[in-house]
Amino acid sequence: MNSLKQIFGGNTRQFGMIFALVALVVFFQWRTGGKTLTSGNMMNLFNGNSYILILAIGMVLVIIAGHIDLSVGSIAAFVGIVVAIAMRDWGIPWYMGVVLGLLLGAVIGVWQGFWVAYVGIPAFIVTLAGMLIFRGANQAVGDSNTVPVPEGFQYLGAGYLPEVGPNTGYNNLTLLIGFALVAFVVYSEFKSRRKLEKINADLPPMWVPIVKLVLLSAVILYATYLFATGRPGTSFPIPGIILGILVIIYAFISNKTIAGRHVYAVGGNRHAAELSGVQSKRVNFMVMMNMSILAALAGMIFVGRSTASGPFDGTGWELDAIAAVFIGGAAVTGGVGTVVGSIIGGLVMAVLNNGLQLLGIGADLTQIIKGLVLLVAVAFDVYNKIQGKPSIIGLLTRNFGGGGGAKKPVTPAPQSAPTEQAVGTKEVISHDV
């Protein structure tokens, strides 16, 4: 339990979400008679949800800073149509289309960031306006028509890694990624353990990291196996790879850099941050602009996957992204949340969606269930905040001989949790206040 907590951070809700995710996968695997954990379905899952998860990365930063962005779906659609038309009518190559799309996202981001950060209009209003403006712009530019995109561009949303090297019966690049990931996990675990030794902190017993590494490696290798053994020509999908790279970059930024610290500081207490020398306007501007760029990317990936840009692309995406962020442990009041948590939250929704579909449950019921899951996840948190008690997950972990939720990390030293420990502590405090 501790080891899991050390991997994914001390945030009780996030921790709970990992359990929920595992439980959901197991449940659907059982109910669907093994149709969930298949190569094809897993690829589908990533292809069909990566754009929402990419939005969730940007959205969590927006929400940590204390804002919201309702315009991401419309921006994605607008960028999609502009890029599609530019490639069709001007004949620019697909990679220049991508560059154009990102630039357009940045320009839209400047527009929205300006209103939010420098004019001081609440982001809810600015992005509600943006939602209307860019949806309209999409339909104006595209004449409410569907515009197909060239094959190169489709690679972005539905592509796979090429086959290289000897014929092993697996996709070699996928195997390579899997092995590299395992090596990295092992390396970073021992690196942080060495650090602990250096500062003479109490080390967890040796079996903790070993169990942790074995479990984690098993999961990674199993996933690698699934993705590497799909029908010929498939691999870990390209959108998944883009998502993975973004998660790494943004987890790094939010955890390890000054910019990341400033986002949390502004969201936690804007005035205190300003008096500590944080330029909150710039932070708000960057966060809003970043969101629009990621929305542009998500829009292009979606267009690539569906082979054409249409007038109703991206409807409701903002709500899926926001739901993922809140399920992943962010606070409506800002200052709390993590990139990894939001991805887990998004995956919970994705697995739920996928599993219910495989079971043949209709879209109506699926929506109801998803809505209830969001409500229950957040209600759970609010209830615990009022009661000042650890969550049920926290109690469970205590009985398992853990540290009693995130309140008492078993290892007192700060480096034990590679990613979100600081944030986990935040969450606990907000429970207590």
Place this chain on the structure above:
Amino acid sequence: MNNHTILEMRSITKEFPGVKALSDVSLEVQAGEIHAICGENGAGKSTLMKVLSGLYPHGDYTGEIIFQGEEVRFKDIRSSEAAGIVIIHQELALIPELSIAENIFLGNEPTRFGVINWDYVNNTTLELLARVGLSEDPITKIKDIGVGKQQLVEIAKALNKSVKLLILDEPTAALNESDSQHLLDLMAGLRSKGISCIMISHKLNEIEQIADSITIIRDGKSIETLHVKNDGVDEDRIIRGMVGRSLESRFPDHTPSIGETFFEVRNWTVGHPTVSDRLVCKNSSFHVRRGEIVGFAGLMGAGRTELARSVFGRSYGTFKSGQILIDGKEVTLRSVPQAIDAGLAYVTEDRKSLGLNLLDDIKTTTVSADLKKITRGLVVDRDEEFRVAEEYRQTLRTKTPSVNEGVAKLSGGNQQKVVLAKWMFTDPDLLILDEPTRGIDVGAKYEIYGIIQKLAEQGKGVIVISSELPELLGLSDRIYTIFEGAITGELTRDDANQESLMKLMTASRKSA
């Protein structure tokens, strides 16, 4: 005047966790008098009034309250208002977007068949406004009338509740001269109609002018009650009562070694952030020498914080004019980062809402004002962060199991140590400490004083802003006094005492 007691509070004691805010306080108010309560900030005046108005319900305190000859046990503000006791707070409780009439009848709307009887509301409001000498249309919105008139609306609202005892907390603090005078006249008028008033005020000249009797509270105890007419009370007499405590040795030993002037502010003038015509700092000049602790004395709202924050990277108000010189060279500090780079640090008076991110833990807070110092390449070095925080935890003796704890869990004194650590980590030349010991118990105060003195011994300049005069007198090498945004005096350690400071801080006419 009929000479009977309307209110008697007997041996009121009120404790907060760890602090005895009131101990054995007694207060007796006669019917139809204006009774002033005087005391320094934090002496317990407001706490006493919260007990009286039921904000701290019966059972929260010990002692008894006798109102109109009967013991009363208020369980909330509603029950005290029902008895005829109405409190008007320093921050007015009016809703800006509603009309005068709507505000007066808020929560008390007369209805006929469930519909508000607007004729009655507006007519009654007109009568009430006439009684307080205010000629405004009842449907005027509160936000469209000035603070002085808003104060009168509050009183009209109280009259509507058939008030017998009116409590006014710093009623003239936000008012200009003529509005203040109007209010005082109105209070005298109410007195002649048999309504008693309790008035809390720092403006001793007003108290001398209008009060019939004065109760002085010091350190949570009622010291004495003076009868203005019989006892020949004047401002000096009140001040002596207020500050009469002897200076115990509450300060660590410290031998100042003062160097040359390195920080100077000249003719500093700053406007209010939204109403830029209103000046919050008026042509203020001061300087600080190396190794010197400079005190800033002034009552709450005098403009001390405004001055400090406007100097600290213009983080408050709209800059009008003035110069800052560091080591004789003029510098322009337009933003907080510039001020920090120039070697300034500002520790705010409002720790919770301006000083700390309560979601953060100790280590992230400690390094938050100078993250660059622990950043290698792009990465904030968490090992270094832990080491730095741990170092400060030990030198400042912050009481916490670990620097991974959240700052929200710490006591006030330990929170303040974390904030001090955060600014010490920026290695400033000048530290501005705004109420550094507010809400901190005595033991922790002593430690904070020690830290301040050590900083001065390291050759840093320290500005201490404080409402507690003994603290300023014990710490400072030199003290400036501020009144209504202007620096009214500069006293050396030898010249300064509580009386001389209090006179300059209240701009008492006698000192002029």
